[in-house]
Amino acid sequence: MADRNADTVEMILPGRPEFLLLARLATSGVGLRAELTVDDIEDLKVAVSEACTNVINHAFGDDIKPADRKIQVRMTPGKGEMTVEIEDEGAGFDPKELQRSKRDGLDGKGGLGFGLMKELTDSFRVESAPGSGTRVIMVKRATR
């Protein structure tokens, strides 16, 4: 888990697409506190939205009730950088599958989304295992 500070924003969002906008709005607000540029914030909004979309599309099986489908979002502004953690308690996966999704491109399960997250942030890490949920940790640094 990334270090929290007094400005860390934590939210638990319902795992439904109508809440993606809220995740992006929070990214903008915290990004301004981290003194990211407008372009940096636009990049990070896509990365955050992609991570949440992957949770919505892939984390929850039919056995999980809609009320229990949650996305934990933690945003920590630092000096000229921002760390975002997106976590779920869903199905999880073997991170090696990311390589296969990458090959599948647009048709892969979350493949392009992970590609965008990686390209649009300065640091990107996935922690996951089958049955153990998933945590995506991303850092965006301010461009000068």
Added chain:
Amino acid sequence: MRIQTEEAGECRAICRISGELDAYTAPDLRDALDKLVDEGSSWIIADLTELTYLDSTGLGILVGTAKRCRQAGGDLAVACARTNLLKIFQISGTQEILNVLPDVEAATARLEELNEARSAESGEEGT
């Protein structure tokens, strides 16, 4: 997100999309584009000049529509000049397959060019 579609005859149509295109709003766009293709439009311009947000879900719909247009003998072109959106096309490697151009005029010209090239190949008059 707001969607406006306009059929322009001879299998041509334009779809203007404004606002934010994400996994929540994407189904509406998929329905609108599917309807255009189902009703016979195979040369489609997706006008994204007023779109402010795009991610992989929206890209998937545009790529899917481009495939359907090509299967019907046409193609799709995207009008987009916004830097943050162009970055998404660039990273995903979809700039060329989606014929991404800065405005509707350039996108229209691109589709005309493709139509003429295909007509010349088949020895027929363009649609």
